[in-house]
Amino acid sequence: MKVREVLGDDPEIVLADKRYDLIHTILETTLVRGAKKWALSDMLDKVFLHKYLGIPVFLALAWAMFRFAFDVSAPFMEIIGLFFGLLAEASRGIPNEVLASFLSDGIFGGLGFILTFIPLIFFLFLTIAILEDSGYLARVAFIMDRVMFKLGLHGRSFIPMLLGFGCNVPAMMATRSIESEKDRLITLLVNPFVSCSARLPVYILIAGAFFGSMASTAIWSMYFLGIVLAMLLALLLRKTVLRGEPTPFIMELPLYKAPTFHGSVIHMWERGVQFLKKAGTYLLVGAIILWFLSSFPWGVAQESVELSYTGQIGHALEPIFRPFGFDWRIVSSLIFGFMAKEIVVEALGIIYAVEGGEAIAGALVADYSPLIGFTLMAFTLLYVPCLATVGTMRKESGSWKWTIFQVVLSLVLAYVIGLAITGIGVMLGYA
Amino acid sequence: MRFNKNVGTAIGAYSFFIGTTYTVFGLLEILIGWGDFVGIGASLIPPIELAGINLVPPDVFGGIMLIIIGAVYLIGVRQQARGDREGLSFLLVGSLLAAVFFGVFTAIMLANGLGYMFQFEDWLDWTWLDDLRPGIWLFPLALPGAYLALTKKEWRE
Numbered sequence: 001m002k003v004r005e006v007l008g009d010d011p012e013i014v015l016a017d018k019r020y021d022l023i024h025t026i027l028e029t030t031l032v033r034g035a036k037k038w039a040l041s042d043m044l045d046k047v048f049l050h051k052y053l054g055i056p057v058f059l060a061l062a063w064a065m066f067r068f069a070f071d072v073s074a075p076f077m078e079i080i081g082l083f084f085g086l087l088a089e090a091s092r093g094i095p096n097e098v099l100a101s102f103l104s105d106g107i108f109g110g111l112g113f114i115l116t117f118i119p120l121i122f123f124l125f126l127t128i129a130i131l132e133d134s135g136y137l138a139r140v141a142f143i144m145d146r147v148m149f150k151l152g153l154h155g156r157s158f159i160p161m162l163l164g165f166g167c168n169v170p171a172m173m174a175t176r177s178i179e180s181e182k183d184r185l186i187t188l189l190v191n192p193f194v195s196c197s198a199r200l201p202v203y204i205l206i207a208g209a210f211f212g213s214m215a216s217t218a219i220w221s222m223y224f225l226g227i228v229l230a231m232l233l234a235l236l237l238r239k240t241v242l243r244g245e246p247t248p249f250i251m252e253l254p255l256y257k258a259p260t261f262h263g264s265v266i267h268m269w270e271r272g273v274q275f276l277k278k279a280g281t282y283l284l285v286g287a288i289i290l291w292f293l294s295s296f297p298w299g300v301a302q303e304s305v306e307l308s309y310t311g312q313i314g315h316a317l318e319p320i321f322r323p324f325g326f327d328w329r330i331v332s333s334l335i336f337g338f339m340a341k342e343i344v345v346e347a348l349g350i351i352y353a354v355e356g357g358e359a360i361a362g363a364l365v366a367d368y369s370p371l372i373g374f375t376l377m378a379f380t381l382l383y384v385p386c387l388a389t390v391g392t393m394r395k396e397s398g399s400w401k402w403t404i405f406q407v408v409l410s411l412v413l414a415y416v417i418g419l420a421i422t423g424i425g426v427m428l429g430y431a
Numbered sequence: 432m433r434f435n436k437n438v439g440t441a442i443g444a445y446s447f448f449i450g451t452t453y454t455v456f457g458l459l460e461i462l463i464g465w466g467d468f469v470g471i472g473a474s475l476i477p478p479i480e481l482a483g484i485n486l487v488p489p490d491v492f493g494g495i496m497l498i499i500i501g502a503v504y505l506i507g508v509r510q511q512a513r514g515d516r517e518g519l520s521f522l523l524v525g526s527l528l529a530a531v532f533f534g535v536f537t538a539i540m541l542a543n544g545l546g547y548m549f550q551f552e553d554w555l556d557w558t559w560l561d562d563l564r565p566g567i568w569l570f571p572l573a574l575p576g577a578y579l580a581l582t583k584k585e586w587r588e
Contacts, residue, residue: 213467
């Protein structure tokens with residue numbers, strides 16, 4: 001604060017000004033100017049940083065990224081799904097009924113189903129790595145800064161927001177580079193609304209089941225919804241509880257370069273392997289708990305999952321979600337999804353006791369309308385972030401007050417947006 | 432910095448042609464896909480076929496993306512016609528975007544081919560013509576522009 005008072009401006013701006021003054025002075029005495037060359041980076045920046053074209057071009061590239069990841073991974077997901085289907089089928093033959101159910105429904109049906117999303121997650125990370133390695137993502141931060149500044153966010157907030165597409169936990173840690181406490185807190189509060197890769201399996205399942213050829217667009221719309229809501233919330237927070245102006249954003253843009261196959265694959269692997277680690281820990285524990293709650297009391301639960309502990313929990317909370325058309329199955333899945341969002345899909349697999357994406361998708365289509373499916377996607381995007389994210393929020397904000405505020409805010413927002421989607425859908429005749 | 436005005440006019444005309452073509456086919460994708468998109472079923476215009484091959488898929492968002500590519504080309508036309516070298520940027524990035532979408536749609540076609548090869552249930556009725564779309568067959572038009580923008584270094588000096 002003192003440095004700012006002495007300098008009369010943001011220290012970063014003063015430093016940057018001084019640095020460029022020095023460069024200018026040195027160049028004036030040493031450089032003999034020739035005709036200025038119009039370099040390739042200048043040519044690309046002319047359009048990528050264009051006042052009107054910059055954002056549409058970014059949205060087009062983002063759409064291409066999702067279309068590529070979603071459609072190209074489909075046959076590979078099928079192969080993994082068939083593999084786990086065979087394992088589940090084989091394990092049903094085990095004489096011990098409990099063990100057979102545990103392996104076929106809990107491990108191969110639940111956890112195995114989640115693992116079918118590996119190709120999709122790796123392809124998505126590959127496209128992000130290519131954009132990052134090319135130098136384009138830094139430009140996206142730059143073009144988004146104009147919008148973000150107007151909405152009360154700091155330009156540096158865009159990097160954590162981008163990281164949030166992978167996982168909100170490292171994204172929230174990345175907010176440490178934001179100096180202003182208010183800027184940082186706003187970024188922390190809105191970051192969980194950026195759609196992380198854990199939500200992707202839910203989108204894929206629901207969108208694939210209900211929206212056919214429009215599936216990738218439906219998924220893209222969730223990412224778009226998350227970004228828009230995050231920005232609007234930032235604006236709201238800036239105008240209310242965290243009043244003030246965001247500090248200016250200064251960054252030096254790197255030159256463009258052609259991404260290498262080797263480099264992009266390494267980046268993809270570094271991020272993708274986090275999902276594999278999660279599958280071996282959180283998701284495995286989740287699958288075991290879910291299987292237990294859905295299979296016991298033993299004997300009764302085998303007649304109908306509705307009579308299991310999972311069914312009882314779902315039924316108890318179902319009235320709250322009745323306006324959206326969610327029944328006990330969806331409600332139970334959402335509750336378990338608090339551990340990790342992928343568990344929503346795992347839970348649906350275990351509750352329906354069917355193997356493979358197609359079987360689960362078929363069961364969903366039989367029980368729910370596309371409107372309910374879309375509302376479920378939006379609800380999954382917005383309702384309480386996962387356990388790890390809540391823990392990170394507490395650690396990074398250093399406050400239980402803001403952590404609880406974030407959880408309550410996300411629940412309220414999920415409910416309001418869910419009601420809005422349902423209401424608009426019913427009005428348009430999609431019920 | 433400027434280059435030969437005749438060359439500029441030719442480049443401008445070329446960009447105008449490609450930009451308009453991408454925009455028109457983008458609009459067609461939207462019009463054909465609009466019925467499905469809003470749930471009324473029927474498309475606003477009949478399908479466009481050539482020798483029984485459906486040339487334009489019903490895809491509202493795919494159409495919007497083609498319009499964005501078209502807009503990049505079209506916005507650079509005036510500068511190119513004036514002989515302003517900065518106009519070449521739009522030609523280059525337009526072609527780059529066209530190449531990205533060509534790559535994505537071709538990769539999707541290959542992946543679907545893999546599904547068909549393994550005879551997975553969802554791919555039993557697939558043919559490669561199902562994935563042939565303007566993003567693929569318009570791309571050759573964009574190639575000369577990208578080639579010129581990248582190789583004619585004298586235009587950038």
